[in-house]
Amino acid sequence: MLAYTIYLSFAGALLLAVLPKRLHAVARVIALLVALCGLAVALAGFISAGTQGPVAVANLPWIPAMGIHYTLEADGISRVLVLLTGLAAVAGILFSWNIGDKTDDRANEFFAFFLALIGGVYGVFLSVDLFLLFVFYEIAIVPKYFLIAIWGSTRREYGAMKLALYSFAGSAMVLIGLLTAYAVVGGQTGNYSMNLHTLAQYHFSTSFQMWAFPLVFTGFAILAGMWPFHTWAPTGHVAAPTAASMLLAGVVMKLGAYGCLRVAMTVFPHGLDPWGFSFLGIDSWRTVFGLFAVIGIVYGATVALVQNDFKFVIGYSSVSHMGLVLLGLLTLTQIGIDGAVLQMFSHGILAGLLFATVGRIVYERTHTRDLALLNKLQLSKAMPFAAWLFVIAGMASMGLPGFSGFVAEVQVLIGAWEAFPWFAAIAGLGIVIGVAYTWRAMQRVFFSDHPAVTADGTPVPIPEYEPVTWAEKAGVILLAGTSLLIGVYPRLLLDVIAPAVQALPHALLTGGRQ
C-alpha cells in the first residue's frame, strides 16, 4: 500500500507538467490533494503496520539478468520517515499557497517539480534494492536544482548549482562504492544482487570495507550536511523558496542520514571497526565521522549565533541539528540510533516550521530578512501570530521538554555518553549555543529594543501587514501539533523505531568492536 505514496506523487507531477498554463490557480489545489492522499496513505501504512517488523510493499523483477528487482519494504524507520515526508509535503504546499496567484508564477511547473521531488524521497525511504534506492535518490536531486534556481531568492543560481554539484559528487561516491560491492558479491558468489539484505549478509573483506565504508558514508553524509561538506546547506537553504527550504531541511537532508544508516553502515559495518592504530586519539572511521558530527554541531550553532540574515540562522541551525543525527547514528547504541531517527523526524518538522515562519510568514510581508532591519519593525505587535509561532518553534528547536526535539536530543546524548563521553560533552555545549542563537534571533526579530515612542512622545506607528491566511494557519497547526504530540507522547514513534533499530544487522551494533 505504501508504494502508492510514490506513484501518486509522480502521477501528480506528470499531471501538473502537462496541465494547461491558464489553469495556474488550480495547480496548487491538485498538488495539495495529491500530497494529502500521499499523507493519508503514509499514515494508514504507519498505523496498520503498528510496531511490527518490516512490511513487504512490492517485489517485482526489474532487470533479472542483472539481479535487480523492484523491491520495496518498510520497516519502522522507513515508516516513520515516510510519514515525515507526507507531513512535509502537505505543509510545504500549504506554505506555498501564494504561488499560483499570478500567471507568471509558473505554478504548474513549481508544483510538478515539488511532487517529483517528494516522489523520489518516498522512493528512497521505501527501497530495499539499493539500486532502486540510488535511482530514487538521484530523481530527488534534479527537481531541487530547478526549484531553487527558478523560484529562489538570494544568489539563487549559485546556491542551486552548488547544491546540485555537491549532491552529485556525493552520489558519485555512493555509486562507486555500490558498484564495487555489487561486482565483488557477484564475482564471489556468482549471484549478482543489489538487495540490501543480501549485501548485508555477505562478509566483505575488512580491508575492502575500510575504504568502501568511508566513501559511501561520506557520499551520503554530504547530503546530510556533515561538516566539512556542509557548505551547500546554508547557501541552498537561503536561496531556496520557502517550500523548497522546508523540503531541503525537512526531508532531503534526512535522505543523506538515512543513506548513511541504511546503506553505508548496514552494508559495510566493519568499516566502523578500529584501524588498529591511533592518531591523535582517532582510531577508526567511527571516531573520524563522530568528530565531524560534533564539530558540525558546535560549528553550525556558533555560526548561527553571528548571522545577520534570518534565514542563515535557520540554515546553520540545520547543520547543527543534523550533526546530532549523525552523532546518534555513530554511537552504535540502541538508544543513540533511536534518538537519531527520532531527531530526523523532529528536525524535519521543526525545520519546516522555522523556515515557514522566516521565509513565508515574515519575509513575504516585510521583504527583508536582515535582523537589524526587522528589529525596527515592532514585529511582536505587528505580527503577534508570527512572534508566538517563532517562540514556540524556537523553544521546540532548542530542545525544550514537551516538544519532540527534547526527547530526541536526550536520547542521542545518552547514547553518545556511552560511546564517546567527550563528544557528548561537546555536543551538549553545542545545544547550549543553540539556545543562545535561537534566543538572539527571537529577540532581534520580534522583540524590538527600539523605543515604542519617538523622542517627542508620539508612538511609533506599527506597520500593518496582510493578515495570516488559512493555509498558513493550517500548515502551522499541522507541524506544531505534530511536534507537540510527539513531545508529549514520544512512544508513538519510539515504539515503531526501537524494534527496527533492534533488528538492524548484528554486525552493525557490535561488529568487531568491544
Added chain:
Amino acid sequence: MIAFASNPVNYSNLFAITLPETILEVVSLLVLIVDLAWLRRSSQAVRMAWACALGVLGCAASAAWLAAHPSLSALDGNILVATPLVAAAQIGILVLSALVLVLSFKAEFSRNPGEFSAIVLLATTGMLLVAAARDLQVIFVALELLSLSLYVLTAFAKRSAQSAEAALKYYLFGGMSAALMLFGFSYLYGLTGTTSLEGIAASLAAQPLSPLLIVAFVLVSAGLGFKVAAVPFHLWAPDTYQGAPAPVTALIASGSKVASFAVLVALTSAIIPPDAHLHAASWAVLLLWMAAGSIILGNLAALVQTSVRRLLAYSAIAHAGYMLLGIAANTPQSGAAVLYYALTYALTTVGAFGVIGIVERSAGTDRMDAFAGLSRRNPLLAATMFLFLLSLAGIPPLVGFWAKFNLFVAVLRAGTLGMSGLILVAVAIAASAVSLYYYLQVMKRMYVFAPVRHEPVPISFIELATLALIALAVFALGIFPAALSNWIPLG
C-alpha cells in the same frame, strides 16, 4: 586476399548477406533519379520532403529485412558476419539514419535534396558494412565509404563558410588517420599473413609481442581513435560538430559512432586473444590511456563552452572515453554493454541535435543564449531537450543512466583490467558528476532564464512528433531497460 584465393566466393550467399546494403544502394540511386526526373520543377521544400521520405523508406525496408532474418550464416571466411549482435547494431544504425532523415524534412541548408538523401544512404551503407566486417580490407573500404560520404555531407551547406571549414578540417584529419590506419593494417598483415580478424587472432596468440606489433597497434588506434573522436585524435570534433549542418552532425555523432565502436569491439577481441596477457597489456593500455584522456579532457573542456554544439562535441569525446573503457575490458559482456551504450547514446544525441537544429533555425545561432526561455517559447521542445540532456548526464530513470551503469558493471565484472579498471571506473563516475554542470548550463537557460524574444519557436508537426518519440523512447527504455534484451543482453 588469401581467403579469396583459396575459396571461390559463393555469390548467392554474398547477395543474401548484403541485401540490406543493396536495398540502401538501390534506394539511393532511386532518390537521385526521382529528384532529377520528376521533382525538378517542384519547390525546394517538396523535393527535400520527397528525398527524405524515400530515404526513410529505404532504411525501413532494410531494417525490416534484417529484423525478419536475424541469424544468417556468415560470408565465407567470415569476411562479413551476421550475428544477432551485429544485426542489432545494424538495425540501430538504420533507425538512427531514418531519424536523421526525418529531422531533415524541413532543413533548408541544401539546394540538392536528392544528393543529400542519397549520400546519407551511402554513409549508412558504409556503417552497416563497418559493423559487420571482420576482415581488415573490408573494414578499411567500408570505413572509407562512410568517411567520404560524411566529408561531403559536412560541406553540404554550400553557402556557409563554417560548413566548408568544418569539412576541410574533418577531411584533412580523416585522410591522415586513414592513412595511418592503413599503414597499421599492413603491418598486421605482414606479421600474421592474413587479413581476416579470426586468422589474426590465431596468429597473434602464437607469437610474442614485437616492437613492430606495437607500432601496428598505435597506428590502428590512430585510425579508429579518429573515428570515435577519442583523445588525442579528437581535434576535428568540435569544429566539425559546429560547422556541419545539424542533421549531418547528428549522423556523425550517432550512426557513425555506433559503427566505429562495433568494429572496435570486434578488432579488440581479435587483437587480444583470450590467454595472451602480453598483447592484452599493450593494446588495452593504449585503449585505457585514450579512455582516461577522453573522459578527463572531454568533460573539462565542455565546462567552458558557450556554443551548445561544441559542448555536445566535447561531451561526445567524454562519452567515447567511457565506451573505450568497456572495449578495453574485452569480454562478450562488455562488448554488448558498449553496443548498448553506443546505440542509446546515439539515439539521445540525434534528439539533441534535432532540437539544436530547430532552435538554430529560429535564432540563427547555437550559442547557449539562444536557448534562453525555451520552456516558455516552446514547452514541449524544451521538455524533450531536458530529457535528452539528463539522459546524457546519466540521471536515472533515463536510458543514459542504465547504459553507464551496465557498462561500468561490465568493466568491473570483467576483471581483465584489474585495479586500473576500478580506478578508471571511479574516475568516469566522478567525471560524469562533473558533466552535470555543463548540461545544467543548457537546462538553466531553457528553464530558469527569461526569454530574450517572446514569440513561440516554430516547429513542424513531424519534427515535434519525431522528437517526442525519441524522448519517449529515452524515458521508456529508462523505466524498462531490459526491453531490448532480446537484441542486446544486459548484464
